[in-house]
Amino acid sequence: MRVILIEDEPDLGTAIKQILHQEKYIVDWVTNGDDAWAYLEDRHTQYTIGIFDWLIPGLSGLELLKRLRAKNNPLPVLMLTARDSMEDRVRGLDEGADDYLVKPFGIAELLARLRALQRRTPQIQAQKLEINEIVLDYNTRTIYHLKETISLTNKEFQVLEYLMRHPNQIITTEQLRNQLWEMGADSFSNVVAAQVRLLRRKLESIGCSNLIETVYGVGYRLNNHAAK
Numbered sequence: 001m002r003v004i005l006i007e008d009e010p011d012l013g014t015a016i017k018q019i020l021h022q023e024k025y026i027v028d029w030v031t032n033g034d035d036a037w038a039y040l041e042d043r044h045t046q047y048t049i050g051i052f053d054w055l056i057p058g059l060s061g062l063e064l065l066k067r068l069r070a071k072n073n074p075l076p077v078l079m080l081t082a083r084d085s086m087e088d089r090v091r092g093l094d095e096g097a098d099d100y101l102v103k104p105f106g107i108a109e110l111l112a113r114l115r116a117l118q119r120r121t122p123q124i125q126a127q128k129l130e131i132n133e134i135v136l137d138y139n140t141r142t143i144y145h146l147k148e149t150i151s152l153t154n155k156e157f158q159v160l161e162y163l164m165r166h167p168n169q170i171i172t173t174e175q176l177r178n179q180l181w182e183m184g185a186d187s188f189s190n191v192v193a194a195q196v197r198l199l200r201r202k203l204e205s206i207g208c209s210n211l212i213e214t215v216y217g218v219g220y221r222l223n224n225h226a227a228k
Contacts, residue, residue: 001048001118002026002179006036006064007080008056012103016051019107024141024154028183033059037067040075044178047075049117051110054081054092062095069096076117080105129164131224134208136161148206155180156199159192163212163222172219196220 003020007013008031020027028045030036033056039045050068052061059067065077079097081088089100099113129136134145142151143160152160158180163171176192196212203211213221 002028002046003049003051004036004039004047005029005051006031006033006056006061007051007053008032009053015107016110019111023111026158026180026182032057033061033064036064039183040064040068040073042178044175045183046179049114050075050077051114052077052079052097054079054083054088062092065092065095065097078110078113078117129161131164131167131222134164134211136164143203143206145206145208150202150206152199152202155195156202159195159199163220167222167224170215170218170221175219 001024003025005013005016005020005027007016007029013029013031017027017029028039028047030039035058036052036056037059040047040050052064054061061079061081065079068075068077076098077096078099078101079092080101080103081092082103083089084102092100098117101110101113128138134143136143136157140151141154141157142149144150159176162176162179173192181191196214200209200212203209211223213223215221
């Protein structure tokens, strides 16, 4: 899952990003509201959850939230703020925040609130993703097919999940790179091809050798028929 973290306090932002990485999230950390809006408007990137600090340089977290909701963007948003009055909490929730966390807070509570947001968001609450007889298990980071099970690295899992969510569609190399690697990441030019190659080797070991099709010069397609 991909998170946009909007937080201008360096120590707090670093701590949150590190713990989210440990929990297998892809994290884009932005320190001001103007850059954050550019990230949110990027049509090539789809976020699963937003963590917005209320008071940041440029557009405030609340202004970003207003813009999102004005565009009918349903992104689940957790607001972080030092404002702890009842009026401020009500205002944030009324503007479209899904949850509210007052600073200072514990990382354990932050993670618990993110899990709660995932549970009550239909598009991200599933624990398994299945196409025919291939099952991707979110809890164990494994894939199984015809009683065969293999473990995947975090990036292999993300690549396969993205392709399984778009079966029989041509997904460009650029789409995969933009969605599954963080903004500004120093990823080498053939990083997507390298990950797909490693993933294919594992899929071949459980009898899914033709699952991921290369569309030469464009990208890849998950062949739904090959999963039978």
